Amino acid sequence: MTQQDTLTLLACQIDIPHTTSAAARDGHLAAIAAKVRQQLRTQTADLVVLPELSSIDYSRAAFDHLEEIAEPREGASFRTWQSVATEFGVHVVFGFARKDASGAYISIGVVTPDGALAGHYDKLHLCQYGASMEKEYFITGDHLFTFKVKSFTLSPIICYDIRFPELTRTLVLKHGVDILLHSVANFRDRSFHMWHAFAMTRAVENQCFLLSLNRAGTDYGDSLFCYPWMDETQGPLRFDEHGEDFRFVTVNQHHISDARRDYTFLKDIRDSYDSPLSRTP
Numbered sequence: 001m002t003q004q005d006t007l008t009l010l011a012c013q014i015d016i017p018h019t020t021s022a023a024a025r026d027g028h029l030a031a032i033a034a035k036v037r038q039q040l041r042t043q044t045a046d047l048v049v050l051p052e053l054s055s056i057d058y059s060r061a062a063f064d065h066l067e068e069i070a071e072p073r074e075g076a077s078f079r080t081w082q083s084v085a086t087e088f089g090v091h092v093v094f095g096f097a098r099k100d101a102s103g104a105y106i107s108i109g110v111v112t113p114d115g116a117l118a119g120h121y122d123k124l125h126l127c128q129y130g131a132s133m134e135k136e137y138f139i140t141g142d143h144l145f146t147f148k149v150k151s152f153t154l155s156p157i158i159c160y161d162i163r164f165p166e167l168t169r170t171l172v173l174k175h176g177v178d179i180l181l182h183s184v185a186n187f188r189d190r191s192f193h194m195w196h197a198f199a200m201t202r203a204v205e206n207q208c209f210l211l212s213l214n215r216a217g218t219d220y221g222d223s224l225f226c227y228p229w230m231d232e233t234q235g236p237l238r239f240d241e242h243g244e245d246f247r248f249v250t251v252n253q254h255h256i257s258d259a260r261r262d263y264t265f266l267k268d269i270r271d272s273y274d275s276p277l278s279r280t281p
Contacts, residue, residue: 004151005253007179009047010039010090012054013223013245015216019056020065022076029055029080039246040088046149047091048084051183051215052159053106054095058185058215063137070099073109073120082115089113091149093156095183098122103139108156108183110147121145124167127160130189134160144171151253152178159184162198162212165205172206173266178256182212188219199224200236207259207266209251216244225249228259 014032019025036048055077056062056069071077077096085092091112098107098120106123122141126134146155155177161167162182171177180202186195195212203210203226210226223239225247230236239245260266 002151006250007047007150007152008043008045008248008250009049009211010036010045011049011211011213011223011225011239011247011249012036012051013214013216013221013239014051014054015244016054016057018059019062019069022068025056025069026076029076033080033084035246036084037087040084040090043248045090045248047093047154049093049181049183049211049213050095051213052095052185053097054183054215056097058187060133063133066097066099066104066137070097070104072100073098074117078109078111078117081109082111085111085113086115091118091147093181093183095158104137105141106134106138106158108158108181110156118147119145121156121158123158123161125160125164130191131187132160144175146171146175146177154179154181156181156183158182159186162195162202165202168202168206172208173269177208178253179209179211179251180206182210184212184214186214186220196222196224196236200226200230203228204230205265207256207263209255211249214239216240216242218242228256229263
């Protein structure tokens with residue numbers, strides 16, 4: 001294994017205050033950027049990851065003000081994280097409410113160490129149950145997005161996306177993704193306690209790394225980092241139940257290659273499962 005085959009990420013389970021104005025959003029961005037800078041002064045990383053809609057509150061009150069607080073791709077959130085990326089030589093993956101002429105999207109942006117926008121992903125599956133009301137405010141995305149850090153291929157997905165195995169399977173098998181960055185705003189409603197089961201299953205069935213990163217708070221927390229293989233000797237890395245939690249996680253390509261060598265799930269997938277159905281008399 002070379003240095004290119006090892007990657008360190010800083011996962012940021014952060015508090016996000018009420019943000020119903022651009023001024024509140026920008027004040028929050030400045031405050032959280034200062035905390036991330038403080039972390040990066042203690043340890044180097046290749047990648048910083050933030051939760052879903054990390055620039056704004058996840059609430060109807062905030063969404064009612066999307067006209068003011070949603071941004072273009074290279075808006076306030078991008079400029080904030082561009083500054084951090086270039087200062088520390090890291091990629092930054094950030095959540096924000098994106099707007100264009102079509103409307104508003106729940107988006108993830110990725111800024112490179114040289115300050116460029118590598119691209120963005122718009123949430124493919126909007127959630128409309130429990131504490132979520134996304135279909136009332138946002139438009140669904142229409143594309144996938146991957147990017148490279150060292151020898152790793154990464155892809156962002158967002159919250160409700162985890163419940164659709166076709167998406168992660170496509171990203172891993174067709175696009176060679178090694179690390180799934182699952183940014184979430186998982187509220188403690190009735191669906192909360194199934195979240196970890198989905199995250200762990202997606203990691204193991206695709207034999208890849210998966211970071212499932214929530215925001216902090218009384219109604220949030222419990223982020224999870226999953227490995228390509230987990231059992232009674234190696235479980236997922238669990239974050240604080242409620243509080244802010246900044247974790248450095250280092251991964252190696254051999255975790256993936258070893259899992260795929262020992263457990264041949266991906267090799268044994270059939271080309272099609274549209275086989276004849278045998279019915280009992």
